[in-house]
Amino acid sequence: MRRSIATVSLSGSLADKLTAIGAAGFDGVEIFENDLVAGAMGPEEVRARAADLGLGIDLYQPFRDFEAVPPALLARNLRRAEHKFAVMERLGATRLLVCSSVSPESVDDDALAAEQLRLLAERAAEHGITIAYEALAWGRHVDDYPHAWRIVRMADHPGLGVCLDSFHILSRETDPYAIETIPAEKIFFLQLADAPRLPMDVLYWSRHYRCFPGQGDLDVAGLVAHVLRTGYDGPLSLEVFNDIFRQAAAMRTARDAMRSLIFLEEEVGERLDAQGALNLPAPALSLPAPPPAAPVPTGFAFAELAVPEPRPLGDLLDALGFVRTGVHSGKPVELWEQGEARILLNSGSAESEDGPALGAIGLESPDPGASVKRAEALLSPVLPRSRAPRDAPLDAVAAPDGTELFFCRTARPDHPSWTDDFGRDRREPPDGEITHIDHVALTQPWHHFDEASLFYRAVLGLRPHESLELPDPYGLMRSRAASTADGRVRFALNVAYVGAHDGVPYGASHGGPGVAWQHVALASRDIAATARRLRAAGTAVLPIPANYHDDLEARHDLGAERHRLLRELGLLYDRDAHGEFLHFYTLTTGRVFLEVVQRLGGYRGYGAVNAPVRLAAQHAASRPRLG
Amino acid sequence: MRRSIATVSLSGSLADKLTAIGAAGFDGVEIFENDLVAGAMGPEEVRARAADLGLGIDLYQPFRDFEAVPPALLARNLRRAEHKFAVMERLGATRLLVCSSVSPESVDDDALAAEQLRLLAERAAEHGITIAYEALAWGRHVDDYPHAWRIVRMADHPGLGVCLDSFHILSRETDPYAIETIPAEKIFFLQLADAPRLPMDVLYWSRHYRCFPGQGDLDVAGLVAHVLRTGYDGPLSLEVFNDIFRQAAAMRTARDAMRSLIFLEEEVGERLDAQGALNLPAPALSLPAPPPAAPVPTGFAFAELAVPEPRPLGDLLDALGFVRTGVHSGKPVELWEQGEARILLNSGSAESEDGPALGAIGLESPDPGASVKRAEALLSPVLPRSRAPRDAPLDAVAAPDGTELFFCRTARPDHPSWTDDFGRDRREPPDGEITHIDHVALTQPWHHFDEASLFYRAVLGLRPHESLELPDPYGLMRSRAASTADGRVRFALNVAYVGAHDGVPYGASHGGPGVAWQHVALASRDIAATARRLRAAGTAVLPIPANYHDDLEARHDLGAERHRLLRELGLLYDRDAHGEFLHFYTLTTGRVFLEVVQRLGGYRGYGAVNAPVRLAAQHAASRPRLG
CATH class of the missing domain: 3.10.180.10 (2,3-Dihydroxybiphenyl 1,2-Dioxygenase, domain 1)
Known part of the structure; x- marks a missing residue:
């Protein structure tokens, strides 16, 4: 499986981030839009730099506040999307993350959301781009993955799928079992973050206290096991917003991130093995060989x-x-x-x-x-x-x-x-x-x-x-x-x-x-x-x-x-x-x-x-x- | 009016805190129990040091998890109280803060709470000590001041009154108007803190992000105006738990605290003057002369x-x-x-x-x-x-x-x-x-x-x-x-x-x-x-x-x-x-x-x-x- 990480997880300029991500041995990267916008490297240059480092651009993110809006706003949002498709083409990115709207101008209408997302997917397809729709835990009308999946299913377009994010799911204690009812080919992306349990609003918690899997209190491995049992074979991608990681040295954070992912894969493998022992169907895809088991010190x-x-x-x-x-x-x-x-x-x-x-x-x-x-x-x-x-x-x-x-x-x-x-x-x-x-x-x-x-x-x-x-x-x-x-x-x-x-x-x-x-x-x-x-x-x-x-x-x-x-x-x-x-x-x-x-x-x-x-x-x- | 501050608001040893509080010109101090317990100065020494600095010991705090418990636990709690009365006598402190219980062993029974608090007040009276009962915003059964006041009224003992705390009241948006229905002589203490509005659990918010009045978003002046309109003439006392103040230099923080209090008094005076203009009854007590008005820069x-x-x-x-x-x-x-x-x-x-x-x-x-x-x-x-x-x-x-x-x-x-x-x-x-x-x-x-x-x-x-x-x-x-x-x-x-x-x-x-x-x-x-x-x-x-x-x-x-x-x-x-x-x-x-x-x-x-x-x-x- 591909190992990927969002650029927002690290400190420094986009060039520094890519270097650190490449050095830590990742396969791909999510380009966080703000990192691109604030940087001096044009999209073509970013594309070349990533390629030199052996990194694929697995996702461009985020595209906000798109769906379920009145017609005039839809036209403006499509115009905005076309500009972003152009950037993505220059960047060589083919998958766009669309997160559920938080706009007061959006309405609570699944059919309308589905219709407009389908339209977006059609436009995107003209550029060879697909859309991964994610439920933010604080979305205005769509705030959990079963709801996002209902809308994606209703929209019924091959270029539209869901993006699952462990933080958005586990922070609100949404039951992860239903993930297994989503066909693998409709899971377009998987973002992973852990967090310590802190008694605060989920948006504030998310913006400041996310951490890498294994560093917090969420059962990220259990969630990934559900996803892999669908047959999902896309990237495992880390996306962490953390006040301290923003200040730390990017090279060190990237290595820490990779350690987290290796450990996570091992934990997921153990979960899946345990399921195998229960005669549950094994996932279609095998994980990389785990590290040697830890001899417990005595x-x-x-x-x-x-x-x-x-x-x-x-x-x-x-x-x-x-x-x-x-x-x-x-x-x-x-x-x-x-x-x-x-x-x-x-x-x-x-x-x-x-x-x-x-x-x-x-x-x-x-x-x-x-x-x-x-x-x-x-x-x-x-x-x-x-x-x-x-x-x-x-x-x-x-x-x-x-x-x-x-x-x-x-x-x-x-x-x-x-x-x-x-x-x-x-x-x-x-x-x-x-x-x-x-x-x-x-x-x-x-x-x-x-x-x-x-x-x-x-x-x-x-x-x-x-x-x-x-x-x-x-x-x-x-x-x-x-x-x-x-x-x-x-x-x-x-x-x-x-x-x-x-x-x-x-x-x-x-x-x-x-x-x-x-x-x-x-x-x-x-x-x-x-x-x-x-x-x-x-x-x-x-x-x-x-x-x-x-x-x-x-x-x-x-x-x-x-x-x-x-x-x-x-x-x-x-x-x-x-x-x-x-x-x-x-x-x-x-x-x-x-x-x-x-x-x-x-x-x-x-x-x-x-x-x-x-x-x-x-x-x-x-x-x-x-x- | 007396200006006071809780020792927990400052960094350092209890001796350092008292020195800083005295230097900033306060009249009194709340001794935060942990500061005493962890310090090498015995209660008599603290008493002498405070007196040398011109500081009265206005409160000893907090005494936790006392009321509305089964008989066996009541006996243990009274034993614990007697030990604290002994410390207070050595310290020369005559007022004890009792905050509403957070213990799972307490029951939701106002009559029982009142009966046991009355008993505590009787025991305290034997030592010349009075009890100020405070509703913590996260109290198990008693979490707002109207409830604390109902229990105090029911207990009906002259040595038992309420302690009001601006943070506990304003953080939960409890209506402060009803403060004016409490007789001044039953308001035994007034603790003041501000805080920035942050979207988190009130206990977590309180422990880390309180600040001095005027530094945050709460209407502390409005609350104090309500309290003064009862005729309250006890201390205005700052009690701030703040991660940063814990690390900052105590002398500087104490001066900042005093600045906050002077500014607060001015604001309260303006509120009361505005009420005077509306022919509302003026408070019995006048505030200190405010500083010269700020000429607004142009x-x-x-x-x-x-x-x-x-x-x-x-x-x-x-x-x-x-x-x-x-x-x-x-x-x-x-x-x-x-x-x-x-x-x-x-x-x-x-x-x-x-x-x-x-x-x-x-x-x-x-x-x-x-x-x-x-x-x-x-x-x-x-x-x-x-x-x-x-x-x-x-x-x-x-x-x-x-x-x-x-x-x-x-x-x-x-x-x-x-x-x-x-x-x-x-x-x-x-x-x-x-x-x-x-x-x-x-x-x-x-x-x-x-x-x-x-x-x-x-x-x-x-x-x-x-x-x-x-x-x-x-x-x-x-x-x-x-x-x-x-x-x-x-x-x-x-x-x-x-x-x-x-x-x-x-x-x-x-x-x-x-x-x-x-x-x-x-x-x-x-x-x-x-x-x-x-x-x-x-x-x-x-x-x-x-x-x-x-x-x-x-x-x-x-x-x-x-x-x-x-x-x-x-x-x-x-x-x-x-x-x-x-x-x-x-x-x-x-x-x-x-x-x-x-x-x-x-x-x-x-x-x-x-x-x-x-x-x-x-x-x-x-x-x-x-x-």
């Missing part, structure tokens, strides 16, 4: 911190009960372990200029090679082996924010272990309260959040959780977790707000530490013991205000003894329907801090309710002291 | 461009038919004139480092001194005379973006004229096609847009037009015009999008020229002649693509001759119900370009429909050439 192998020098963080790990079990045979990297929690302190990395930072994460994979093949098939940069700072063969890719992800099999007989580089005389990890890494939290640049969200879902096979908004003293922070079904690998992705550039103190401005913090959360089986251990070592943790515990006591009645303990040890508390959560934080150093958590019962969250308190305390702790 | 006196050297812009003005009529007696400033259009080229200003920039604007005022007094009363920085770069006495203030606004009386016998500084032998201005300055467009930093919008409205007495969104190749640009009723002074305020920091080329990133362009639009009575004059002088203007004229011809049938002329001269075209608009642009130099416009009939707009074409052409023109 845990964190390690977290690597780039540090200017190993001492202060090593002291903290020591206080937490970690032991330095080994030193890399050839590089200034220390391995610290406790249970299955492993932290690497790398003092030889260039990333440590602003103080400690989280540079790499190791994930346990059932098949590291397959994990990398999947990442590569989904257009993620695979890190060259030569760049890997360790000697054992390691399979690694770069996450969208630049964090290196290594796929590991730690101490398994079937695969070389990265731990071998830390010497044969590696000490035995101690068995303390801390058992493993519970989760890793990464702050994403604000304009790469959707890309990151799709990456963790598509490349690593994690399941996205709901999006949250957390008030920080200097802005709202968006947060979204992604985890494996069993919770053994959990990531929290935070999106930095864009700090105002004047008057906001202490590193909260754009790119400063206030919005770029990263942290590693360590699971403890006895958080009170861990907290006491730190206290005994004289190690300060993030101070939690007494006001928090006063409020906690107002909200929950945990018994006087438990409240006393939480207060004394400075622990934060949350609970959900499945269990309870206790946690505390170390002080931030560079961009990094550690969290210690204890899950009681089946608690599923990350203590988000306490994040505002944590953020305020961190800002307070990062203020320069007076005197 | 035109542009000049626009001053800071230039590295006068030549290239002087050549452009010459080509446009301007004449250099004078040179400042003591500074490197040239005066260029044509009709009543006056441009100053100042080559002695520090502002010209990045090339030409618009540094100052002169406005014709009927009373310059009064204009400045009003600006000062509305907390705008008045520029010290000594800083004024001219010798004649000039009255000037700084607009929020730093542009200097001078209030002038040009060549009037009743007032010294700024033109006197340009010599007695000043040449007579030529009488060409260009007659005056039509409008000035200023790009505002994204986090100061609401402040600027209120400034032009409150300080200069301009009327805001509707907000528009204009697609630029690298992001959506928001634009809002403000003008005098007669259109003699028009400003277009554009808000820059925040450019992504990687991969976006050619100055479109934050703070670059792509988002900081400013322009002066000159009115021509014969734009074709002006365009030909430039062509004859060999002066290039911004090239408009042929695609634009193809599209224009599709959209409008202006006759072959007129289309030919528009195309030949590179003119843009728009029309509205009142007339037509022709315009073109010069090339950008530094941050500045000029526009030439011709209004035919009573056209009211600014050619916004053509802005995307203009922006794309400007980005294309600012690209470095290859080779």
